Amino acid sequence: MKILIVGSGGREHAITWRLSRDAARHQLFCAPGNAGTEAVATNVAIGAEDVEGVVAWARENNPDLVVVGPEAPLVKGLVDALAQIGVRAFGPVAAGARMEGSKRFAKEIMDAAGVPTGLAKTFTDAVAAKAAIPEFGLPVVIKADGLAAGKGVIVAETREVAEAAIDDMLVGNKFGAAGAEVLVEEFLHGEECSILAMTDGNNAVLLPSSQDHKRIFDGDKGPNTGGMGAYSPAPVVTDDMLPLIKEKIIMPVIEELKRRGIVYRGILYAGLMVNNAKSNPSGPVAKSGSPVNVVEFNARFGDPETEAVLPRLGGDFATALLHAATGCLKDEDITVLPETAATVIISSGGYPGSYEKGKTISGLDGNPALVFHCGTRREADGSVSTAGGRVLSVTGMGKTLREAVDRAYDGVGRISFEKAFYRHDIAHRAFER
Numbered sequence: 001m002k003i004l005i006v007g008s009g010g011r012e013h014a015i016t017w018r019l020s021r022d023a024a025r026h027q028l029f030c031a032p033g034n035a036g037t038e039a040v041a042t043n044v045a046i047g048a049e050d051v052e053g054v055v056a057w058a059r060e061n062n063p064d065l066v067v068v069g070p071e072a073p074l075v076k077g078l079v080d081a082l083a084q085i086g087v088r089a090f091g092p093v094a095a096g097a098r099m100e101g102s103k104r105f106a107k108e109i110m111d112a113a114g115v116p117t118g119l120a121k122t123f124t125d126a127v128a129a130k131a132a133i134p135e136f137g138l139p140v141v142i143k144a145d146g147l148a149a150g151k152g153v154i155v156a157e158t159r160e161v162a163e164a165a166i167d168d169m170l171v172g173n174k175f176g177a178a179g180a181e182v183l184v185e186e187f188l189h190g191e192e193c194s195i196l197a198m199t200d201g202n203n204a205v206l207l208p209s210s211q212d213h214k215r216i217f218d219g220d221k222g223p224n225t226g227g228m229g230a231y232s233p234a235p236v237v238t239d240d241m242l243p244l245i246k247e248k249i250i251m252p253v254i255e256e257l258k259r260r261g262i263v264y265r266g267i268l269y270a271g272l273m274v275n276n277a278k279s280n281p282s283g284p285v286a287k288s289g290s291p292v293n294v295v296e297f298n299a300r301f302g303d304p305e306t307e308a309v310l311p312r313l314g315g316d317f318a319t320a321l322l323h324a325a326t327g328c329l330k331d332e333d334i335t336v337l338p339e340t341a342a343t344v345i346i347s348s349g350g351y352p353g354s355y356e357k358g359k360t361i362s363g364l365d366g367n368p369a370l371v372f373h374c375g376t377r378r379e380a381d382g383s384v385s386t387a388g389g390r391v392l393s394v395t396g397m398g399k400t401l402r403e404a405v406d407r408a409y410d411g412v413g414r415i416s417f418e419k420a421f422y423r424h425d426i427a428h429r430a431f432e433r
C-alpha cells in the first residue's frame with residue numbers, strides 16, 4: 001500500500017517503523033517526519049497541522065491510507081477533509097477527536113455512558129472555580145479543557161497551588177483558548193496505566209497494556225511532561241481486568257458517540273487509574289466505587305506508549321489500520337508477541353521548561369536498541385541534532401521486563417549530546433510490585 005503518516009515525533013517514527021516491518025512492501029511517506037523516519041520512509045515537507053497541505057498532497061498522490069499521528073490535526077478536522085476527497089484515513093473525525101480536544105466533552109460522554117471516572121465541574125470564572133475546591137478536597141486536579149501539549153494538568157497538593165493554576169488558566173491566559181474553561185476534578189488514587197483500543201466504530205480490539213511515566217524526575221517527582229518513558233505490558237493490568245475495561249469503558253463510549261451520530265474510528269486511548277488492594281493498599285477509594293477509573297481519553301496513539309506497544313505487535317499492521325479505517329476490524333487483525341518492551345526518553349536539559357536546540361547527537365548508528373526519533377533534524381553536513389524537548393525514545397525488548405529495561409538503558413548509554421537528560425527508574429513500579 002501507499003501510506004502517508006502525518007506527524008514528526010517518536011510516535012510517528014514508531015508507526016512508520018512498524019509498517020516497514022510488514023511482510024508486504026509498503027510505499028511509506030511522512031509529513032513532515034524527522035531524521036529517523038527518513039531511514040524507512042520518504043519525508044514530505046508538510047507540517048502535521050497543515051490540513052490544506054496534507055489534503056493537497058493526498059489529492060495529487062492518492063495514497064491508500066493516511067495515518068494521523070498527533071491530536072491537533074485530528075481536532076482540526078484532517079480526517080473529515082480527507083474523506084471529502086475520497087481518501088481513507090486512520091483516526092477519528094473532528095467530532096470524535098473532541099474526546100481529547102475537550103475534557104468537558106469527554107466527561108459528558110462518560111457520564112452519559114456510565115463510565116467510571118473522577119467527579120469534576122467545569123468553570124469559566126476563576127472565583128467560582130476556587131470556591132469549588134473544598135468540595136473535592138486535597139490533592140485536587142486542575143485541568144485546562146482544551147489541548148495544551150500535555151502540560152494543562154496540575155495536581156495540586158495545596159489550595160494555594162490549585163488557586164494559582166486556576167488563575168494561570170482563566171486570568172493569565174497561560175494556555176490561550178485551551179484554558180478558557182477549566183475542570184476542577186477529583187484526584188484519583190492508585191496506579192496509572194494506558195489502554196489503547198483500536199476501533200472501527202463498532203468493534204474494538206485492545207492493544208497490549210502499558211504504563212507511562214509523566215513526571216520529569218526519578219521517583220515520579222517534578223512537573224508533568226509529555227512522557228519520560230513507558231513499558232509494556234503493565235503488571236497492574238491483570239488479565240481479568242481486560243474484559244471489564246472493554247465492556248465498561250471502551251465500548252460504552254463508542255456506543256454513546258454513535259448514539260450522537262459520531263462513528264469513532266482509530267485509536268481510543270484510555271488513561272486509567274487502578275485502585276485495588278495491590279495498587280493502593282491503604283488509600284481512599286474513588287467516589288465512583290469502581291476499582292478502575294478513567295483519568296482521561298486521548299484520540300490517538302499515545303507517546304511514548306506507542307514506542308513500547310507497537311514493537312510487541314505481530315501480523316500485518318497496515319491491514320489492521322485499514323480495517324479500522326474502513327469499518328471491518330476483526331479481533332484477529334491484532335496479534336501480540338510474547339516479548340516485553342521498555343522505552344526510555346532522552347530529553348533536552350531544561351525540558352519541560354525552556355531548553356536549547358541544535359545539539360549534535362552521537363551514538364545513533366549501530367545502536368542495539370530500537371531508537372525512535374522524537375525531536376531531531378538532519379543537518380546539512382549529515383549529522384543529526386536536537387530539535388525538541390523530547391529528543392529520542394530508546395526501546396529495549398526482552399523475554400522479561402528486567403531484560404527489556406536493561407537493553408533500553410544500554411542503548412541510552414551509547415547516545416550522547418550536550419545537556420542530555422533522562423530518568424533512571426523506568427518501570428520502577430513494576431519492579432516494586
